[in-house]
Amino acid sequence: MRLRNAVLAATSAVALVLAVPVQANAATGDFLYKVGPGVPAGIADPESRHCINLFGATEDDPAFAPENFTNSTATVFLDFDCGGDVFYVMNPGKRLGDRLKLRSVVFS
Template sequence: MRLRATVTAALGAAGLLLSLPGSALAAEGEFFYSFDRFGAVQRDALFDPDGEVCHRLDLPNSYTPAYRVQNETNATAVVFLDPSCDSDVYFVLRPGQHAPAGVEVRSVTFSR
């Protein structure tokens, strides 16, 4: 009888875990940014980025920051000047918000 209760509880817990969405922390939407490559302005984006992790932006080199960033996700984005989300230089973007001119970015985190 005890074994049956244990197995039932384990199966119930497994079913509950499988019914949860993939990642409750993930942001939905796009995070857009611009950068210069070979003298031309390039545009790139993060699509449905994971939450609570540092995203290093895909930039051509370590000294070229992104700019003209816009947060079109459903989460708050915190953008950083350094590539590892560690610096004291950061800016907070609410969903739908664009960073002002002059904000340079190399990494970003998302939280809901």
């Protein structure tokens, strides 16, 4: 009787662990920005907690005008590799103007 109860308890615990949804490791949605003379660019469903250097951004010409249409908070950095002291935190749905310059981003 005890063995049957132990097996039933273990099986129930495993089923419970498998039934609980695991949080995805990506932000859902699009992060948009502009490069060069205003050419639109973006990232779809970016990976969370991973620094992303923005395609098209260079040392001479950073990206600008970010729009965070993901479900995660985006922290944008002026420097590559999410470094430096100049950064801005963008909540989901936030749009910023052409004056904000950025080269990398990380999502919560």
